[in-house]
Amino acid sequence: MALNPSRQRDAIMDFLSCRKDHPTAEVIYDNVKKVYPKISLGTVYRNLTLLADNGVIRRLRTRDSKDHFDADLSPHYHFMCNGCGCITDIFLDHAKELEAAAAKLTPGMITGHEVFFYGTCPSCMKAKNEA
Amino acid sequence: MALNPSRQRDAIMDFLSCRKDHPTAEVIYDNVKKVYPKISLGTVYRNLTLLADNGVIRRLRTRDSKDHFDADLSPHYHFMCNGCGCITDIFLDHAKELEAAAAKLTPGMITGHEVFFYGTCPSCMKAKNEA
DNA sequence: AAATAAAACAGTAATCATTACTGATTTAGA
DNA sequence: TCTAAATCAGTAATGATTACTGTTTTATTT
Numbered sequence: 447m448a449l450n451p452s453r454q455r456d457a458i459m460d461f462l463s464c465r466k467d468h469p470t471a472e473v474i475y476d477n478v479k480k481v482y483p484k485i486s487l488g489t490v491y492r493n494l495t496l497l498a499d500n501g502v503i504r505r506l507r508t509r510d511s512k513d514h515f516d517a518d519l520s521p522h523y524h525f526m527c528n529g530c531g532c533i534t535d536i537f538l539d540h541a542k543e544l545e546a547a548a549a550k551l552t553p554g555m556i557t558g559h560e561v562f563f564y565g566t567c568p569s570c571m572k573a574k575n576e577a
Numbered sequence: 578m579a580l581n582p583s584r585q586r587d588a589i590m591d592f593l594s595c596r597k598d599h600p601t602a603e604v605i606y607d608n609v610k611k612v613y614p615k616i617s618l619g620t621v622y623r624n625l626t627l628l629a630d631n632g633v634i635r636r637l638r639t640r641d642s643k644d645h646f647d648a649d650l651s652p653h654y655h656f657m658c659n660g661c662g663c664i665t666d667i668f669l670d671h672a673k674e675l676e677a678a679a680a681k682l683t684p685g686m687i688t689g690h691e692v693f694f695y696g697t698c699p700s701c702m703k704a705k706n707e708a
Numbered sequence: 709a710a711a712t713a714a715a716a717c718a719g720t721a722a723t724c725a726t727t728a729c730t731g732a733t734t735t736a737g738a
Numbered sequence: 739t740c741t742a743a744a745t746c747a748g749t750a751a752t753g754a755t756t757a758c759t760g761t762t763t764t765a766t767t768t
Contacts, residue, residue: 507638507639507640508638509638523679525679525683525685525687527685528688534683534685536679536682536683537682538675538678538679538682540671540674540675540678543671544669544671544692545694547669547671548654548656548667548669548694551667551668551669552656552665552667552694552696553698553699554656554658554665554696554697554698554699554701554702555696555697555702556656556694556695556696557659557695557696557697558694558695558696559692559693559694559695560692560693560695561675561690561691561692562690562691562692563676563679563683563687563689563690564687564688564689564690564691565683565685565686565687565688565689566685566686566688567684567685568684568685570685571685571686
């Protein structure tokens with residue numbers, strides 16, 4: 447199951463690398479379609495899964511019911527707005543401390559962790575204040 | 578939309594309170610059915626959503642595609658095994674520090690956060706070693 | 709206690725993100 | 739050039755969850 451080259455996969459990867467908002471499969475599909483009008487949604491899903499399984503991208507499972515994808519593999523956390531659902535990066539260097547502290551409390555082996563902060567983004571706060 | 582008393586909802590709540598493994602709606606359904614054989618899956622989902630929206634229980638969205646539910650509202654984190662999918666609690670008191678540190682890096686307002694540790698649980702480690 | 713309105717129910721149908729399947733096309737390696 | 743594997747577009751199927759329907763239960767008012 448080696449990865450053969452694929453224009454479609456490259457286009458997905460290119461698009462995802464340019465975005466910092468961690469789009470969903472559907473958003474990626476809509477955008478890659480501008481370059482490859484015949485690409486199918488199934489191809490997008492298949493390639494995203496392929497890339498995630500090979501550790502090339504990260505799959506983010508959030509409070510909304512859709513998966514989001516992130517091409518930035520550097521260790522970092524995320525903030526999701528409860529209002530509009532937008533996601534932004536948060537670079538905290540607590541990773542090692544957290545895992546070490548958690549490891550002491552668990553008989554299992556910890557290999558990674560995810561942190562999601564929730565709240566209200568600036569533009570939703572503004573909208574609230576004006577209402 | 579006040580909450581009227583309901584035997585079914587109480588039974589769901591009772592069951593969930595007794596469990597520390599954060600069961601899915603389906604597992605809750607299977608178990609509450611032993612007490613109320615006529616309860617429907619829709620009732621379980623509706624009540625879980627009702628309870629979560631009223632802040633009585635927590636909804637956990639994990640790497641597996643099913644929602645899990647937690648009746649313990651005290652601030653704590655979770656560990657999920659990549660092998661069997663089991664979930665256990667991890668009580669770390671890093672909550673305030675983490676949110677304070679994150680707040681400095683975000684223009685938005687942070688109101689809460691979730692931490693999920695991933696890895697291998699003891700019984701899956703044992704199974705691996707024996708294979 | 710009888711009447712009325714709201715909440716909840718069981719059962720079932722619908723939704724929606726995601727995955728699997730199809731037969732055709734492309735690519736890698738002999 | 740030939741063969742097997744990988745990929746594709748298009749479409750059907752899956753599976754968790756939600757919405758709908760007509761009925762029953764509960765709270766409230768008379």
